[in-house]
Amino acid sequence: MTLIKSISGIRGTIGGNTGDNLTPLDAVKFAAAYGSWLKKQVKSNKLTVVIGRDARISGEMIQNLVSATLVGLGIDVIDLGLSTTPTVEIAVPLEKADGGIILTASHNPKQWNALKLLNNKGEFLSGEDGKQILEIAESDDFSFAEVDDLGTVTVNDSYMDIHIDEVLDLPLVDAEKVKAAKFKVVVDGVNSSGGIVIPKLLKEMGVEVVELYCKPTGHFPHNPEPLKEHLTDICELVVKQKADFGIVVDPDVDRLAFISNDGEMFGEEYTLVACADFVLGKTKGNTVSNMSSSRALRDITEKHGGTYEASAVGEVNVVTLMKKNNAIIGGEGNGGIIYPESHYGRDSLVGVALFLTHLAEKGISVKELRDSYPSYFMSKKKIALTPELDVDSILDTMEERYKKENITTIDGVKIDFPENWVHLRKSNTEPIIRIYTEAKSQKEADALADKFVSEITEVAGL
Structure with missing residues (x-):
């Protein structure tokens, strides 16, 4: 059993002893630390925080604890319920909120959960901000609101639909062109929120959808990290269904992998390569990925006349370097697409829409598209x-x-x-x-x- 406290949040396994695992007391303590830090930063009489979760079995319990803790601090909560990491990220600025919390352990197995923390831009906190929150958590120095100053909870379950609309409104996304291509796609939603939002997005773009593990039960049918060794079922189903390709997301929908029409992995490293190829072909500019990502992005960027740079691993590091270099697309080689035209966060919905438009314009198979890229x-x-x-x-x-x-x-x-x-x-x-x-x-x-x-x-x- 494990509890990992880092500048990017708190992550651990459910159950066990306090301080060694993500227990209810640890969830409350860290939520209180984040809320207390936020009150010091904003210095306002009334703060608002957006909260959403993936479909993990522990998600509702952890969300109730975190939400009630913020209310106890006098902070208003906008509860998105079942959601995705990028959906919460776009909701924070749209709601003019002061911060956000996503309850998800991303690609970790079902016994894990985590609190991922956002600033008022809907972006992950800096290392210095995360360090301050850890220090507050260790101090146990919390001051809660008196009864007349308690926060409120407002439920808003419309944000996955709002997110889809935001993606479809992106200038480079062409739903009509995709609809005309008459794609058939298999979706593995690993029984989390991606099983709701990805098929809905595809149907909005006129794609025929074959759903696999798309019920948000939180019982992951396989290891939720979208690696080849975990994806036998969808690889077989793409071939059996004669689909154009397959889509796999992790539980919180910020990592995206494709299965080619021949049932082979497109390669999660090449998710970003393909989307960058499309974007750079329309808009000249630079790219950024982390140090553990493929050299193929560098090759594609230079082919389009742009400049590529590598950051330290971690989304906040990629985003920082993207802003510094005015990168028009970036991300991580684990299938994370960051497209600033939408927002500065890894977003599988954006990746799916860009990839579909790219494929529709190319008029070739997914395997042929993969074969056209540098091979690493x-x-x-x-x-x-x-x-x-x-x-x-x-x-x-x-x-x-x-x-x-x-x-x-x-x-x-x-x-x-x-x-x-x-x-x-x-x-x-x-x-x-x-x-x-x-x-x-x-x-x-x-x-x-x-x-x-x-x-x-x-x-x-x-």
Whole structure:
């Protein structure tokens, strides 16, 4: 059982002991810390926070606790109920709210949940803001409202529909062109809120939808991280249904993966590549992704005459660099699309709409589209952490071993070799070390990852 407190929020497994897991007391404590921090920042007599959740079994319980805590602080709550991360992000500025909380553990299994925190722009908090909230949580110094000053709760369950309308209104999205293409698409909503909103968006765009795991029960039918090894069912169903392609989202709908018409993975790294290719073909500009993302985005950006830069891993880091470089599209190689024309957050709805329009204009199959892009292959491994492991020392040793190579240390250790690269870093969301590699063949990428797993294991004395 695990509880991870970080500058990006609090994430943990449900049940168990306070302070070791995400228990009701931990949820209340962290919600109180966020609300207290917000009151210091805004200095207003009346604050408003938007709250939404994915379909996790624990979601309603955690939302009730968080909502009641904010009300107890004198903060008004706009309750979106079952929602998505990007939906909450767009709701915050539309409601002129002071902040937002998304209750989701993203791609983690069903026993996990989390509080993901937003500012008044509907964007994730900075590292400094997150640090302040952690300090408030540790202090236990909370001042709650008196009875006449308690907050209120307003339920608004219309925001997924509003979100769809916002996406369809984007200048580069052409629903009529998509409708004319008569696509047939299989959707795996992993029994969460994506199973509601993605099929609804597709139908608005005139797409025939085959639903797979689209009932928001919170009982995930497979590991919810949209990786190849978890997606056998949809890969088979795309072929069986003779569909044009498949769509997979994670429980909170900020990660997007496609299945090609032949039942093979389009590659979650190539979600961003394809959407960027479309956007850059219409609007000249620059791109940003994180250090663990494919070189293919760099290649596509340069082909269109733009400039590519890599940030540290984490959505807030990508967004910061996008703003600095005036990037017109960016994101993360895990299938996260950030399109500022909509908002500064990973958004699977935006990704789906851009991809569909791109495919309709191209008039080719999804497999043909994938084959048209530079071909890179990635391997993603992990090593479980134990309390006695000194991760910083391990990474320092690896940096010293490869000091003659091109090394970047803004986020763990990334080693750029001439034909491939490896990125070693401690995860922000799980108690693991991540080992990502990329090469010109899957065999080479896997071999490089295995080599570094062995080296880290040796250095750590495991």
